[in-house]
Amino acid sequence: MEQVGVQPSGSLREWLGRNLPILILIPSLIGSLTYVFVFTGWTMYISLSDSSLLPSYGWVGFENYASLWSSRRWNIAYSNLFFYSTFYVLGAMGIGLILAILIDQRVRAESGWRTIFLYPLAVSFVVTGTVWSWLYSPAAGIEFLVKSLGFENFEFALTASRDYAIYAIMITGIWQSSGFAMALFLAGLRSVDQDLVRAAQIDGASTFRTYRKVLLPSIRPIFLAVAVIMLQFAIKTFDLVVALTGGGPGIATTFPAIYVYDLMFQRGQIAQGAGAAIMMLVALAVVLVPYAFYMAWRRRREAGHG
Amino acid sequence: MADLSIAIDDPAARTARRRYAINRTIIYGLLLLFSAVYLLPLAVVVMNSFRPLPEIAQHGLINFPRTIQFSAWIDAWSTYCINGTCEGMKRNFFNSLYMTIPATIISTFLGALNGYILSKWRFPGSEFLFTCMLLGVFIPGQIALLPWAYLLGQLGLQNSVQGLVLVHVIQGLSFTTLFCRNFYVSIPDDLIKAARIDGAGFWRIFRKIVLPISPPILIVTVIWQFTGIWNEFLFGVVLTSGREQPITAALVALAASETNVRNYDVMSAGVLIGALPPLLIY
Numbered sequence: 001m002e003q004v005g006v007q008p009s010g011s012l013r014e015w016l017g018r019n020l021p022i023l024i025l026i027p028s029l030i031g032s033l034t035y036v037f038v039f040t041g042w043t044m045y046i047s048l049s050d051s052s053l054l055p056s057y058g059w060v061g062f063e064n065y066a067s068l069w070s071s072r073r074w075n076i077a078y079s080n081l082f083f084y085s086t087f088y089v090l091g092a093m094g095i096g097l098i099l100a101i102l103i104d105q106r107v108r109a110e111s112g113w114r115t116i117f118l119y120p121l122a123v124s125f126v127v128t129g130t131v132w133s134w135l136y137s138p139a140a141g142i143e144f145l146v147k148s149l150g151f152e153n154f155e156f157a158l159t160a161s162r163d164y165a166i167y168a169i170m171i172t173g174i175w176q177s178s179g180f181a182m183a184l185f186l187a188g189l190r191s192v193d194q195d196l197v198r199a200a201q202i203d204g205a206s207t208f209r210t211y212r213k214v215l216l217p218s219i220r221p222i223f224l225a226v227a228v229i230m231l232q233f234a235i236k237t238f239d240l241v242v243a244l245t246g247g248g249p250g251i252a253t254t255f256p257a258i259y260v261y262d263l264m265f266q267r268g269q270i271a272q273g274a275g276a277a278i279m280m281l282v283a284l285a286v287v288l289v290p291y292a293f294y295m296a297w298r299r300r301r302e303a304g305h306g
Numbered sequence: 307m308a309d310l311s312i313a314i315d316d317p318a319a320r321t322a323r324r325r326y327a328i329n330r331t332i333i334y335g336l337l338l339l340f341s342a343v344y345l346l347p348l349a350v351v352v353m354n355s356f357r358p359l360p361e362i363a364q365h366g367l368i369n370f371p372r373t374i375q376f377s378a379w380i381d382a383w384s385t386y387c388i389n390g391t392c393e394g395m396k397r398n399f400f401n402s403l404y405m406t407i408p409a410t411i412i413s414t415f416l417g418a419l420n421g422y423i424l425s426k427w428r429f430p431g432s433e434f435l436f437t438c439m440l441l442g443v444f445i446p447g448q449i450a451l452l453p454w455a456y457l458l459g460q461l462g463l464q465n466s467v468q469g470l471v472l473v474h475v476i477q478g479l480s481f482t483t484l485f486c487r488n489f490y491v492s493i494p495d496d497l498i499k500a501a502r503i504d505g506a507g508f509w510r511i512f513r514k515i516v517l518p519i520s521p522p523i524l525i526v527t528v529i530w531q532f533t534g535i536w537n538e539f540l541f542g543v544v545l546t547s548g549r550e551q552p553i554t555a556a557l558v559a560l561a562a563s564e565t566n567v568r569n570y571d572v573m574s575a576g577v578l579i580g581a582l583p584p585l586l587i588y
Contacts, residue, residue: 020507025424028416032442034476043452055452123581124584134367175344257448270452284446
């Protein structure tokens with residue numbers, strides 16, 4: 001075993017011994033930092049260039065962003081994103097919370113229930129989207145089933161309708177991710193000081209009141225964390241829409257991520273596609289940067305009080 | 307339960323018991339209802355992968371099998387035609403496997419080393435570098451599409467499974483490093499210091515102290531990476547085509563190549579082939 005500090009200084013062996021950690025870290029650092037900074041910078045540059053089918057480096061300033069924001073399709077894409085993320089986040093959190101509270105009632109076979117609600121997370125959006133597109137299919141899915149039960153006038157053709165296709169994506173997205181919210185909420189509920197809960201019960205508070213007044217307020221930070229994570233999922237939504245509606249009917253369910261893909265790889269307008277990708281990054285930053293600051297502020301406050 | 311049965315004639319206890327029973331019924335009823343919704347899609351694919359096509363056409367997708375056939379699985383695995391090539395999904399399945407297993411192992415191993423260094427061998431600036439690496443967790447894949455396409459082309463890895471392995475290792479490093487670092491931070495520094503005073507070096511401490519307590523975090527990291535990489539679609543569809551595509555991209559191609567007649571039986575089997583490995587890992 002080498003004895004650091006005993007050997008004469010300046011020997012290669014000792015230098016290696018001292019700097020081994022940094023040397024091992026370097027390949028990962030190069031990879032990660034290239035990904036984070038060089039790739040982002042390059043895409044940003046492309047978005048300000050006159051590239052079309054292939055990268056080219058003539059500077060055109062914010063022209064691509066101007067044409068992006070005047071594109072009808074992009075406007076549909078980001079208003080879809082706003083609409084979708086609002087209801088997706090609220091829906092997944094609402095159902096996740098209900099499931100967490102139900103499971104928290106000392107039910108039998110708890111891990112069995114948990115597995116049922118969590119398994120969609122292990123399945124890809126592609127698989128989920130494909131299967132749900134069948135369920136939404138009027139000719140074979142839910143509409144067919146209800147009709148065959150005798151309700152001849154029943155209509156449930158969400159994915160075929162320009163106005164309602166986005167609800168199909170919403171329902172499926174909520175189905176896939178509410179288990180995730182449930183798991184985080186359940187972990188939160190379990191971490192609340194049980195003495196507080198017992199105190200409330202001794203005071204005669206009903207289960208409902210205990211949750212509303214004691215348990216839910218003490219897991220408030222978890223609500224925020226879940227919302228932030230879910231918003232992040234929503235902004236990155238891509239595979240689910242591709243598998244479920246392909247962005248259609250027409251362009252009714254275009255999302256920013258789909259727009260990026262289409263412009264870059266279907267239409268050969270990589271500069272505008274890169275601009276759209278940068279806008280996605282901006283959207284994520286709008287969500288995450290305030291959250292990061294809030295967390296830092298809270299940590300400092302806690303440290304101050306502690 | 308025991309003290310309730312003693313007080314059986316007390317009316318107050320009886321109402322309390324009845325209320326308890328009603329509560330339980332509501333709780334289990336709701337759980338069953340939600341479970342039905344959660345399990346329905348799974349049940350539908352599993353059953354339809356064994357039902358003959360005419361039966362599906364006649365009775366709809368959401369129905370119990372009347373007769374059982376296994377041919378859909380064989381078709382989906384080895385003979386079904388996707389975009390003109392008729393060799394089923396087995397090639398795409400193995401592409402996914404050859405992509406996911408090395409990428410998971412390499413990114414988890416590097417993540418463990420990075421986490422160990424960034425928590426126990428800190429150097430000036432290491433916290434800053436860690437924060438920079440962390441940004442990779444949040445960056446949307448779309449930002450990296452063009453650079454990856456260009457870089458893989460330069461490396462001669464375009465349209466290859468190896469190229470995807472590289473992409474997923476780099477993309478995964480932020481996650482694996484974050485997971486492991488946050489876990490290793492909780493190892494007492496004194497333990498490491500004592501080992502260093504005893505003359506143990508970087509590798510020895512890693513092998514003798516850090517690795518033995520790592521299984522919980524390594525399991526989490528492996529599950530996360532495996533399911534994430536197996537299920538990834540964007541890079542698969544952009545950076546590879548045809549026979550080199552992973553199974554997620556092949557599934558979408560399969561669904562898109564269906565024009566008028568939907569072969570729900572074969573597609574159900576195909577979907578299950580694509581979904582099974584992460585479900586099993588889980």
